[in-house]
Amino acid sequence: MTDHQVHTLPNGIRILFKHSPSPITHCCFVLNAGSRDELPQKEGLAHFIEHLLFKETARRNTPQILNRLELVGADLNAYTTKEYTCIHASLLKQHLERTVDLFEDILFHSTFPADEMEKERGVILDEISSYLDQPEEAIQDDFEEYLFKGHPIGNNILGTPESVAILNGDDIKQFITANNNTHQMIFAVYGDYDFKKLVKLCEKYFGSVPENSSEKNRIAPGPIQQGIYALQKPISQTHCILGGRAYPSAHANKYGLLLLNNILGGMGMSNRLNLEIREKHGIAYTIESNYTSLTDTGLFSIYFGTDAEKADKALKLVHKELKKLRDNKIGTIQLKQAKEKFIGQIALAEESRMSLIISMAKSLMDFNRIDSLEDIFAKINAVTAEQLLEISNEIFDNDRMITLLFEPK
Numbered sequence: 001m002t003d004h005q006v007h008t009l010p011n012g013i014r015i016l017f018k019h020s021p022s023p024i025t026h027c028c029f030v031l032n033a034g035s036r037d038e039l040p041q042k043e044g045l046a047h048f049i050e051h052l053l054f055k056e057t058a059r060r061n062t063p064q065i066l067n068r069l070e071l072v073g074a075d076l077n078a079y080t081t082k083e084y085t086c087i088h089a090s091l092l093k094q095h096l097e098r099t100v101d102l103f104e105d106i107l108f109h110s111t112f113p114a115d116e117m118e119k120e121r122g123v124i125l126d127e128i129s130s131y132l133d134q135p136e137e138a139i140q141d142d143f144e145e146y147l148f149k150g151h152p153i154g155n156n157i158l159g160t161p162e163s164v165a166i167l168n169g170d171d172i173k174q175f176i177t178a179n180n181n182t183h184q185m186i187f188a189v190y191g192d193y194d195f196k197k198l199v200k201l202c203e204k205y206f207g208s209v210p211e212n213s214s215e216k217n218r219i220a221p222g223p224i225q226q227g228i229y230a231l232q233k234p235i236s237q238t239h240c241i242l243g244g245r246a247y248p249s250a251h252a253n254k255y256g257l258l259l260l261n262n263i264l265g266g267m268g269m270s271n272r273l274n275l276e277i278r279e280k281h282g283i284a285y286t287i288e289s290n291y292t293s294l295t296d297t298g299l300f301s302i303y304f305g306t307d308a309e310k311a312d313k314a315l316k317l318v319h320k321e322l323k324k325l326r327d328n329k330i331g332t333i334q335l336k337q338a339k340e341k342f343i344g345q346i347a348l349a350e351e352s353r354m355s356l357i358i359s360m361a362k363s364l365m366d367f368n369r370i371d372s373l374e375d376i377f378a379k380i381n382a383v384t385a386e387q388l389l390e391i392s393n394e395i396f397d398n399d400r401m402i403t404l405l406f407e408p409k
Helices: 045-052 062-070 093-108 114-132 135-147 161-166 169-179 195-206 254-265 272-280 308-327 332-349 353-367 373-381 385-395
Strands: 005-008 014-019 024-031 075-080 085-092 185-191 227-233 238-245 286-293 298-306 401-408
Touching: 005 195, 014 195, 014 353, 024 093, 024 353, 045 075, 045 085, 045 114, 045 169, 062 075, 062 093, 085 093, 085 353, 093 185, 093 195, 114 135, 114 161, 135 227, 135 238, 135 298, 135 401, 185 195, 185 353, 238 308, 254 272, 254 286, 254 298, 254 308, 254 332, 254 373, 254 385, 272 286, 272 298, 272 308, 298 308, 308 385, 308 401, 332 373, 332 385
Parallel strands: 014 185, 227 401
Antiparallel strands: 005 014, 024 085, 024 185, 075 085, 238 298, 238 401, 286 298
């Protein structure tokens, strides 16, 4: 038996429901449209649209949109990624219809007035400046630009000051028409409702949305251009990020790499990089690794920040840990402990119900299915030491990696 229910409206919009006997509801509307779908010179458009959804509709002005949920104590927010746009809200269960009404209004009846566009353009330009002032954030964006050079995946989600400055109403209309396919939209609810009544509510508000079957033309990125890059910045520390391409979402080695990432530099203080570089040598306050999978590619990276004179030693220690994983199979006891740790972290993460319902919606979008926790745990437990060795030699191959350094001027 599944722990969720799905219903598809005639226009293609899917309703995903997971029951919870809680007075608090978490819901999200996920669209399969993100920054990688932008045309050249239109970088930042998906994020710009996300901001403008909260500005004005055919029947609401900005204060009415913002107050619609805030007046009943609910929380409304949104974000844009390389592949998705997501609007989400947390609320008391009795306010669901108010929320669905607002979602439908801002998603399908926003008017994008010129004066609001100019205001929000200024806000986003300030947001870009803010990120540039945070080297630990900016280096991630620059790293992705090198890793996916010449491909939309490598573009900054926020865009550039030059691209944001020229975005206009026609760009918005063209992007929405080309990318807002109703068959690639999911409204997901985690709360205490009768599913049939929820479907009727969604039919009332989303049922009249015109069907859009536009198909995307997403192209996988070309070969990586391996290299070491150093940029001089007005900063006091050296920031470093290294890594390369990794497995896409549906790859058979995905769970093996997720486990390997957790062993190397994932959550908690007991990962290998933290123990070696921070605890043993005391040369970096923050060191972490990350694996992000997309529909047709992925990326793995290790980040650290340290004093300029310690950067070379820190980088050598990182490569030493990667070499250990390439050269040596993880022992039976170590592997068992690593699996138990990772499974426990995933189970605890499910307590974040908003994250869970968004994750479920994205899984339904990408794979047309949602794995149960038991399914996920089984996939992790099926990972072998031989598989981890094979993954390490593929993903941590020095000839397939890029290193980017932000160095003090």
